[in-house]
Amino acid sequence: MGDARRDWRTWRAATEEALYGAEGFFRTQAPAAHFRTSVHVSPAFAAALARLARTVGARTVVDVGAGRGELLRALHDLDPGLRLVGVEVAERPAGLPEAVRWTADLPEEVDGLLVANEWLDDIPVDVAELDEARVPRLVEVDAATGDERLGTPVGEEDLAWLAEWWPLADGPPGARAEIGRPRDLAWAEVVRRLRSGLALAVDYGHVRWRRPPAGTLRGYRSGRPVAPVPDRSCDITAHVAVDSVARAGERAGAGQTVLTSQRAALTALGVDAARPPLALAGTDPVGYLGALSRAGEAAELVAPGGLGDFWWLAQTSFPGPGARAVDLRQALGEPDPPTALSPSPSGRTEASGRTPRSVG
Known part of the structure; x- marks a missing residue:
């Protein structure tokens, strides 16, 4: 296929159209048919978030990137008194409890617990690559094939982001970075709308000292x-x-920040992966099998090299007069940042990622 017939776009523009356009993936596909998140692995995840809501005094839970409402259904079953809001570009899913509000836009103000479980990773970003002259250039992609080419040099604002957060200057030609500035802006907007309570992002990620060189x-x-x-x-x-x-959340006015692992946070919130005593199998075999199944699910949620190495970023607003103060360390335990890296199917080395759905 000649270049004249291709539609070259930056990765951010191409992904925005592919995921969120009129016929985009998240408007037309059920995400759970393609991958599993912690919500799909075990009801213990929703139970932990319900406990976190109680701990911070939240009676409202906002689920950003709500998929088909799986977390909201589970929270409604656990505590029908919670005010629940799903934020998602897809149409309201059938069978969602009537009490659940469904919207395509972030609420203007949030008083409660806002959860963004695997939302930030799906905010499209541009990809930069060093050319032979070691100039960072935007990578362009052909949407039909996934073929790539180098485009224009990275713009000033994104260059500043790279310099602060993902320096490429010392790398060899071909070194790549994903420019996370759109995610910073999106999260800053979340924090600005938080009037009281807690904003929580759960995702796979990395930090400056351990960026993956190939993206x-x-x-x-x-x-x-x-x-x-x-x-x-x-x-x-x-x-x-x-x-x-x-x-970005702190610059937007966050009062407290805790950055920790899912393993540490869920453990602090009561998720227990311990196997039941074997003696239970002799006295209550059905109960033993049920407890064993729940322990297996919990173990997957906190597993090193898997979901347990997801990051939890929790940030509060500054409490106003009379507002309940939230102690994040008490709620989520002492921070324990993820450290595990694992090879991806492409051979790259990266922080452990989203769990593929088991297919039969």
Whole structure:
């Protein structure tokens, strides 16, 4: 295919259209058919968030990037008195409890617990690559094939972001970075709307001292990782520069910040992966099997090298007069940042990522 017939776009523009355009992936596809998040792994995840809501005194939970409402259904079953809001570009899913509000836009103000579980990684970003002269250039992609070429030099604002958060200057030609500035802006907007309570982002990511040199761009289709081709047939995701997002929240007015692992946070919130005593199998075999199943699910939620290495970024607003103060360290335990890295299917080394759906 000659270049004259191709539609070259930056990765950010191509992914925006592929995921959120009129016929985009998240408008037309059920995400759970393509990948699993912690919500799908175990009801213990929703139970932990319900406990966190109680701890911070939240009677409202806002789920940003709500998929098909799986977390909201689970929270409604656990505590029907919670005011629940789903934020998602897709139409309201059938069978969602009537009490759940469904909207395409962030609420103007949030008083309560706002959860963004694997939302930031799906905010499209541009990809930069050093050319032979070691100039950072935007990578362009052909949406039909996933083929790439180098485009124009990176603009001033994105160059400043790279210099602060993902320096390429000392790298060899071909070194790549995903420019996380759109995610910083999106999270800053979340924090600015938080009037009281807690904003929580749960995602796979990395920090400045351990950025993956080849980047983390990847796709998911039908339960399996695939090459990231922005043709609307798959989810396209890249890991989150969580330290940059945290600083953006602080600059937007966050009162407290805790950056920790899902393993540490869920353990502090009562998720227990311990196997039941074997003696229970002799006295209550059905109860033993149920407890064993729940322990297995909990173990997956906190597993090193998997979901347990997801980052939890929790930030509060500054409490106003008479507002309940939130102690994040008491709620989530002492911070325990993820450290595990694992090889991706493409052979890159990156922080552990989203869990493919088991397909049969």
